Amino acid sequence: MRVLVTGANGFIGRAVIARLRTDGAEVHALGRRALAADGVTAHTADLLEPNAAATLLARLRPSHLVHLAWTTTPGRYWDDPVNHDWVTASLALLRDFAAAGGRHAFFAGSCAEYDWQDGRLDEATTPLRPRTRYGRCKAALSLLAGDLAAAQGLTLAWGRIHFPYGPGEHPERLVPQLARKLLAGEPAATGPAAVARDFIHVDDLAAAVALLLRQGHHGALDLCSGRSTEVGELARRIAALLGREDLLQLGALPARPGDPLRLDATPRTLQSFGWAPRVGLDAGLRQCVDTWRERALVETAA
Amino acid sequence: MRVLVTGANGFIGRAVIARLRTDGAEVHALGRRALAADGVTAHTADLLEPNAAATLLARLRPSHLVHLAWTTTPGRYWDDPVNHDWVTASLALLRDFAAAGGRHAFFAGSCAEYDWQDGRLDEATTPLRPRTRYGRCKAALSLLAGDLAAAQGLTLAWGRIHFPYGPGEHPERLVPQLARKLLAGEPAATGPAAVARDFIHVDDLAAAVALLLRQGHHGALDLCSGRSTEVGELARRIAALLGREDLLQLGALPARPGDPLRLDATPRTLQSFGWAPRVGLDAGLRQCVDTWRERALVETAA
Numbered sequence: 001m002r003v004l005v006t007g008a009n010g011f012i013g014r015a016v017i018a019r020l021r022t023d024g025a026e027v028h029a030l031g032r033r034a035l036a037a038d039g040v041t042a043h044t045a046d047l048l049e050p051n052a053a054a055t056l057l058a059r060l061r062p063s064h065l066v067h068l069a070w071t072t073t074p075g076r077y078w079d080d081p082v083n084h085d086w087v088t089a090s091l092a093l094l095r096d097f098a099a100a101g102g103r104h105a106f107f108a109g110s111c112a113e114y115d116w117q118d119g120r121l122d123e124a125t126t127p128l129r130p131r132t133r134y135g136r137c138k139a140a141l142s143l144l145a146g147d148l149a150a151a152q153g154l155t156l157a158w159g160r161i162h163f164p165y166g167p168g169e170h171p172e173r174l175v176p177q178l179a180r181k182l183l184a185g186e187p188a189a190t191g192p193a194a195v196a197r198d199f200i201h202v203d204d205l206a207a208a209v210a211l212l213l214r215q216g217h218h219g220a221l222d223l224c225s226g227r228s229t230e231v232g233e234l235a236r237r238i239a240a241l242l243g244r245e246d247l248l249q250l251g252a253l254p255a256r257p258g259d260p261l262r263l264d265a266t267p268r269t270l271q272s273f274g275w276a277p278r279v280g281l282d283a284g285l286r287q288c289v290d291t292w293r294e295r296a297l298v299e300t301a302a
Numbered sequence: 303m304r305v306l307v308t309g310a311n312g313f314i315g316r317a318v319i320a321r322l323r324t325d326g327a328e329v330h331a332l333g334r335r336a337l338a339a340d341g342v343t344a345h346t347a348d349l350l351e352p353n354a355a356a357t358l359l360a361r362l363r364p365s366h367l368v369h370l371a372w373t374t375t376p377g378r379y380w381d382d383p384v385n386h387d388w389v390t391a392s393l394a395l396l397r398d399f400a401a402a403g404g405r406h407a408f409f410a411g412s413c414a415e416y417d418w419q420d421g422r423l424d425e426a427t428t429p430l431r432p433r434t435r436y437g438r439c440k441a442a443l444s445l446l447a448g449d450l451a452a453a454q455g456l457t458l459a460w461g462r463i464h465f466p467y468g469p470g471e472h473p474e475r476l477v478p479q480l481a482r483k484l485l486a487g488e489p490a491a492t493g494p495a496a497v498a499r500d501f502i503h504v505d506d507l508a509a510a511v512a513l514l515l516r517q518g519h520h521g522a523l524d525l526c527s528g529r530s531t532e533v534g535e536l537a538r539r540i541a542a543l544l545g546r547e548d549l550l551q552l553g554a555l556p557a558r559p560g561d562p563l564r565l566d567a568t569p570r571t572l573q574s575f576g577w578a579p580r581v582g583l584d585a586g587l588r589q590c591v592d593t594w595r596e597r598a599l600v601e602t603a604a
Contacts (some may be wrong), residue, residue, distance in 0.1 A: 127429030140445040151383065
């Protein structure tokens with residue numbers, strides 16, 4: 001398996017690359033900056049430039065493609081106009097991959113494509129009814145890319161990713177934000193404590209992506225753990241790991257307007273392939289906390 | 303109201319242009335061929351060419367846009383790869399319209415964007431789950447164009463058109479096919495007689511488009527009559543108008559695989575604006591039959 005991974009420097013990209021390496025794949029990493037990773041061939045390109053990857057794909061002729069690159073800046077990506085450019089760029093990438101003889105692709109979708117009204121998401125039945133620009137662009141791409149792939153004889157696994165966490169997350173995301181505040185001895189505020197989301201550890205997510213590539217799965221499916229955790233519970237566990245429950249301010253931040261209380265889901269297709277999450281929440285959060293503690297120590301020492 | 307209409311030579315385009323003229327609009331018709339219509343300014347362009355309409359839009363600066371152009375060849379358009387090019391071309395058109403100071407647009411969607419499983423379509427609740435390339439491309443465009451329009455401060459009425467009929471239809475569509483066979487004294491076969499669809503007369507459709515432009519409606523809605531008719535009933539009425547019930551072969555053709563028996567719908571948004579269909583089925587079919595009878599006479603004489 002010769003696989004090209006876009007968004008290689010990203011949080012999920014690095015975990016997927018590590019997993020594919022472990023599985024023995026020949027991994028080519030594509031990013032705006034070159035990825036320095038053992039045994040991985042780095043390539044640089046800005047996929048938003050016209051014909052960004054056509055030459056590289058024609059030369060490499062990868063059998064597999066994992067497309068994770070997208071705009072993901074916390075707080076910005078929900079409404080960023082560049083979401084539309086990523087639709088165009090992703091379709092061009094898929095066409096170029098097909099033209100270069102590619103066979104199997106994984107594209108990152110999002111649970112934000114779904115109607116969130118019910119509080120329960122089901123990959124087989126929940127309608128697409130995105131409320132954000134990010135969700136609309138991902139949903140539109142799922143329809144267009146799925147159709148194009150099928151027409152070209154490729155398989156395309158469209159993974160609707162729920163709430164990933166793990167080492168390497170952007171510092172502004174939920175888990176790092178809490179861990180960093182608590183490590184700094186500052187009050188750590190959360191939104192409503194009863195808000196429940198399906199958090200999936202990035203290594204479990206990476207294992208799912210590798211499995212879907214091997215299976216040559218075609219179609220959309222949920223990438224989630226199958227178990228939701230309340231934000232209050234998540235925050236309490238992080239605080240307990242750091243012995244700073246005293247600093248928690250659960251529910252101090254307002255809910256995002258229109259956000260549902262729960263978003264429960266079951267990874268049915270993944271389960272049918274024998275996949276199950278392997279990283280428990282406590283072990284996963286401990287990893288995160290340890291990473292941020294080390295970084296804090298390094299920053300203090302510097 | 304200065305309005306540019308794409309797909310001006312099409313079945314729906316000609317009806318919409320006639321209606322807009324009656325309403326007193328300044329109408330500019332865009333097609334691959336120049337439209338010859340009284341009081342209408344004709345422009346020619348192939349919208350699938352890059353920057354096809356940018357210069358025209360910048361010069362005309364229309365306040366309103368009706369975008370009907372798409373691939374519509376009967377039997378071909380469901381799976382034609384060019385559907386993807388129409389997504390790209392339609393987004394470019396919308397951007398150019400916005401850049402030229404446009405305010406209100408109508409884009410033609412389709413009931414083929416919906417999940418057809420239930421047999422009942424509801425603009426507020428039925429999920430998007432298109433089964434065809436045509437439906438997938440229209441659904442993707444509805445998400446992308448709706449988002450772009452809102453971001454640019456334009457209104458975009460996305461009309462999911464059900465089963466239009468009327469004078470000027472392509473000869474291969476259902477009503478013309480039956481009328482032509484019966485006029486020629488040949489057996490006229492249909493699919494299953496109990497298949498029911500919401501047929502909307504093209505003049506009622508045109509009135510709805512004009513109304514939505516005037517209202518500056520933003521969002522997706524159904525364009526249908528609110529009353530379904532069984533194919534057997536439709537065929538019997540056409541045959542009765544021609545006195546050739548003897549030639550009908552109801553149910554002689556197979557059902558299209560996976561096609562639902564009924565597709566019922568209600569034009570709730572249109573009704574909320576005071577719209578109601580004005581052309582009864584018998585009067586509408588009589589128009590069609592008369593048109594095809596005249597054409598048959600002309601062809602025989604020629």
